[in-house]
Amino acid sequence: MESIITAAMVLGMYFNTVNGNEVHNLYDAEAENHVECRYDYDAEGRLSSKETMCWDEATKQWVENVRLSYKYYKNGYNVEVSKWNKEKKTYDLPTEVTLYRSAGPNLTSVRTYRMNDQKDMMYLISKKVIPRSRINHG
Numbered sequence: 001m002e003s004i005i006t007a008a009m010v011l012g013m014y015f016n017t018v019n020g021n022e023v024h025n026l027y028d029a030e031a032e033n034h035v036e037c038r039y040d041y042d043a044e045g046r047l048s049s050k051e052t053m054c055w056d057e058a059t060k061q062w063v064e065n066v067r068l069s070y071k072y073y074k075n076g077y078n079v080e081v082s083k084w085n086k087e088k089k090t091y092d093l094p095t096e097v098t099l100y101r102s103a104g105p106n107l108t109s110v111r112t113y114r115m116n117d118q119k120d121m122m123y124l125i126s127k128k129v130i131p132r133s134r135i136n137h138g
Contacts, residue, residue: 036062067091076101106132
């Protein structure tokens with residue numbers, strides 16, 4: 001399964017999966033200059049991470065906020081959501097993981113898991129099978 005993943009596609013799929021097809025408009029003209037996204041790509045040119053930074057007016061610096069990490073497999077890919085831990089100065093373990101897997105010639109299985117409060121186990125919060133045509137590959 002060969003795919004090209006864009007940030008807009010990932011956010012759309014993420015919110016569609018987690019929020020039952022409620023797509024949230026993340027654009028805020030006033031906040032546009034206060035959020036920065038940084039992208040990394042693997043050796044094959046695929047998106048490997050997207051880091052969202054927020055502007056800290058007090059320190060006049062960009063501050064880490066959330067990172068989406070992408071892991072690729074023969075039959076699909078995973079998207080992991082991790083939040084920045086200010087005390088540890090690193091990203092915590094993923095709080096959510098969404099698995100996209102080929103489920104047939106024109107179908108994709110989408111499962112989302114969330115970390116429990118004890119941070120020792122993830123539980124299934126959503127599972128769907130969607131037509132591959134609903135996934136934007138460009």
